[in-house]
Amino acid sequence: MPRQSGVVCALLAAFVVCGCAHTPAIVFPADAGPGVELDATPFFAQEIHQCGPAALAAVLGASGVTVTPGELVSQTYLPGRHGSLQVELIAAARRHQRVPYVLAPDSNALFAELDAGHPVLVLQDLGVGPLKVWHYAVVIGYEPRLQTVVLRSGTTRRLVMTYAEFVRSWRKSDQWAVVILAGDVLPATADAARYVESIVPIEALGDIAVARAAYATALARWPNNLLALFGLATTEYRLGDLRAAQRAYEQLLKLAPDDPIVLNNLAEVMLARGCATRAVGYAQEALKHASSGSGLESAIDDTRSKAVAAQGLGRDASDCDR
Numbered sequence: 001m002p003r004q005s006g007v008v009c010a011l012l013a014a015f016v017v018c019g020c021a022h023t024p025a026i027v028f029p030a031d032a033g034p035g036v037e038l039d040a041t042p043f044f045a046q047e048i049h050q051c052g053p054a055a056l057a058a059v060l061g062a063s064g065v066t067v068t069p070g071e072l073v074s075q076t077y078l079p080g081r082h083g084s085l086q087v088e089l090i091a092a093a094r095r096h097q098r099v100p101y102v103l104a105p106d107s108n109a110l111f112a113e114l115d116a117g118h119p120v121l122v123l124q125d126l127g128v129g130p131l132k133v134w135h136y137a138v139v140i141g142y143e144p145r146l147q148t149v150v151l152r153s154g155t156t157r158r159l160v161m162t163y164a165e166f167v168r169s170w171r172k173s174d175q176w177a178v179v180i181l182a183g184d185v186l187p188a189t190a191d192a193a194r195y196v197e198s199i200v201p202i203e204a205l206g207d208i209a210v211a212r213a214a215y216a217t218a219l220a221r222w223p224n225n226l227l228a229l230f231g232l233a234t235t236e237y238r239l240g241d242l243r244a245a246q247r248a249y250e251q252l253l254k255l256a257p258d259d260p261i262v263l264n265n266l267a268e269v270m271l272a273r274g275c276a277t278r279a280v281g282y283a284q285e286a287l288k289h290a291s292s293g294s295g296l297e298s299a300i301d302d303t304r305s306k307a308v309a310a311q312g313l314g315r316d317a318s319d320c321d322r
Contacts (some may be wrong), residue, residue, distance in 0.1 A: 026164040028147045029107050033115045037141030037150055038062070041119045043157040044069045051154060055136040056089050058152050059121050059180040065096050086123065086176060089136070093180045094202050097210045101187045101198050105175035107167070109189045111142055116188035118179045119152075125172035134173070139166075183213030192222045199231060208235050224255055233265065242273045260290040264300045271307050275320035279307035 042061035046054035046069065053069035060067050075092040093100040103109040103120065113120050120139045127133035141150035142163070149166040153159040161169075170177075179187050183202075187195065196218050203211035212235035218228040233248035249266040256262055263286035271279040283304035290296040 026167045028144060028163050029111065031108070032111050032142065032144050035141070035143045035145070036114050037143075038114065038117060038119050039140070041138060041140045041152060043152045045155045045157075051136040052089055055121050055138050055152070056092060056180070058138045059119050060093065060096055060098060062119050063098055063180055063182050063185075065098060067096065086178075089121070090178065094205055094207070097183075097202075097207050098180045099183055099198055099202060099210075099214050100178050100180050101190060101195060103177040103179065103187075103189060104191075105177070107163075110139060110177055112188045113179050114139065114142060118181060118185075118188065120177050120179055122151075122170055123173035123176040124166075124169035126169055132172075135169075139177075183210045184217050186217050186221060190218075190221070192218065192225055193227075196225060196227045196231065199228075203231065203235060208238050211235050212239060226252065226255060229255070230262070233269075237265075237269060237272075242269055245269045246273065258289045260286040260294075260296055260300060263289065264296070264303050267300075267303050267307060270320070271303070271310060273320065274310075274317035276307050276310035276313075277316050278320055280304065280311055283307050 040062070042058045044054040044057050050069060050073060053072040056072055057067050057069045072092055075088065075095060090100045090102075103113065110120055110122075122137055122139055124135045124137060125132055126135045135154070137151045137153035137159070139149060139151050142148065143150070147163045148160050149163055151159045151161065151166075181187060183199075196215070199211050199214040199218070202214065212232060215228045215232040215235060218225060219232060222228065229248055229252045233245050233252060236242075236245035236248055246266070246269050249262060249269060252259070252262045253266060263282050267279045267282035267286060270276075270282060283300060286300045287297065287304065290300055
């Protein structure tokens with residue numbers, strides 16, 4: 001399977017596909033758009049075996065990141081496998097402060113992203129018969145009338161393939177495709193749960209501002225998504241915007257009023273704002289809802305103790321109700 005083996009990048013501008021009488025016909029989607037070509041997508045002619053860095057540099061460039069394949073080799077290329085794995089490409093995209101989103105494995109998703117102006121990095125098998133020749137390329141357009149797909153591929157800046165040829169090569173990778181976008185750009189085909197889950201590793205890497213922007217982008221589409229709200233609240237807090245963190249946690253509390261973690265975190269935010277009395281109230285409410293043996297009681301009691309101590313010192317700011 002391509003997800004477990006290295007990718008040998010073919011330096012091919014075209015290839016032969018052997019037909020089979022029992023192979024179902026590959027039909028261009030009837031509901032595809034009018035067609036598009038994202039000609040501004042950068043192109044980097046690949047070095048031998050290094051189609052991964054070249055393709056990733058192209059989609060990163062299209063998203064606004066200036067980088068060369070050479071700069072990506074150390075992050076993506078596995079010499080022992082003579083290629084790159086999908087996980088390395090996705091991790092490298094995150095290191096460049098971009099959100100990678102793996103598409104649903106179908107042409108409609110691919111074309112929808114192109115229609116939205118997003119070039120798509122794909123994995124193909126350009127081999128014939130039992131020979132596997134894994135290859136990363138960037139799809140930049142499609143033409144329904146001609147039933148063709150346009151790619152940045154290998155050493156060819158503008159490779160035109162018939163839709164049938166492209167799909168045959170793409171199917172062998174389980175139609176793996178990914179868009180690489182800035183945090184304030186939502187994939188055209190984004191699913192709420194999968195998109196928000198794709199942000200979490202970026203926050204874990206410490207790119208808090210990028211994660212915050214992506215959580216906010218998700219909430220613009222799905223305003224009541226609990227994980228996105230929690231992520232936004234957390235990143236606002238870590239970036240020091242306590243009022244914004246408070247607003248996000250308060251919105252969360254409306255949706256999950258008995259959640260002890262939300263209550264405790266809101267108590268911590270209020271304490272950081274100098275609002276000890278409100279912090280005590282939230283911490284005490286959190287203790288009421290913490291399940292016995294959950295391991296939360298100790299952390300919540302610590303928050304409550306700090307809030308009580310601050311309250312005893314009369315530490316309540318004048319704007320705690322705002």
